Amino acid sequence: MRLHAQVPPGLPPSLGALTAPCYVHRAAQWKVSALLGFTAIVVTAGLAALVWTGRARSPDAGEIAFGLFLLLFAALLARPSVWRAPVVAAADRHGLHFVGGRDAVLVPWRDIGPLTIERAQLNEGVGETVIVAIARESDYWRPARQSAYSKVLLGDEQPPGYLRVPLGTQGIDPEVTRASLEVLRRLADERP
Numbered sequence: 108m109r110l111h112a113q114v115p116p117g118l119p120p121s122l123g124a125l126t127a128p129c130y131v132h133r134a135a136q137w138k139v140s141a142l143l144g145f146t147a148i149v150v151t152a153g154l155a156a157l158v159w160t161g162r163a164r165s166p167d168a169g170e171i172a173f174g175l176f177l178l179l180f181a182a183l184l185a186r187p188s189v190w191r192a193p194v195v196a197a198a199d200r201h202g203l204h205f206v207g208g209r210d211a212v213l214v215p216w217r218d219i220g221p222l223t224i225e226r227a228q229l230n231e232g233v234g235e236t237v238i239v240a241i242a243r244e245s246d247y248w249r250p251a252r253q254s255a256y257s258k259v260l261l262g263d264e265q266p267p268g269y270l271r272v273p274l275g276t277q278g279i280d281p282e283v284t285r286a287s288l289e290v291l292r293r294l295a296d297e298r299p
Contacts, residue, residue, distance in 0.1 A: 121211035
């Protein structure tokens with residue numbers, strides 16, 4: 108179970124309405140730090156190699172362009188916000204909050220159907236993930252319904268009356284994600 112008894116610090120401002128107990132769907136911080144730490148080592152080594160070779164002879168245009176590219180990466184890595192694990196979604200007694208950019212969209216539990224685990228095509232490749240079925244009439248789909256491509260964007264209803272959204276794994280066991288979400292859904296049902 109990955110439920111937090113208190114709302115964790117450092118969440119995006121769009122999740123200001125999140126209440127405890129809650130679930131935050133994001134990669135483990137140590138994985139993000141390890142990946143970015145390795146990237147920082149590679150960027151530093153590349154810059155050091157360019158400086159070393161640049162001292163022996165004048166760098167050509169390609170080396171200067173590569174050095175500027177590495178400096179851009181170094182500047183990005185210097186920002187503390189880059190080192191925080193990105194939040195994809197969060198859940199509490201009120202429902203599931205999908206985070207996108209500066210906004211978060213709340214889908215209340217009454218609009219969420221069955222939570223299943225399936226193999227799906229994700230950003231990180233094919234893998235098992237929690238599939239959230241959201242009622243077709245939910246406000247969550249309003250922007251997609253306004254599009255001329257809404258049939259393509261929304262896809263088929265499965266189960267009938269619901270459209271499916273894969274959460275993605277973020278390195279988290281899908282069984283843990285589904286169990287945490289089901290606990291929060293039950294808490295919403297028990298609420299007076």
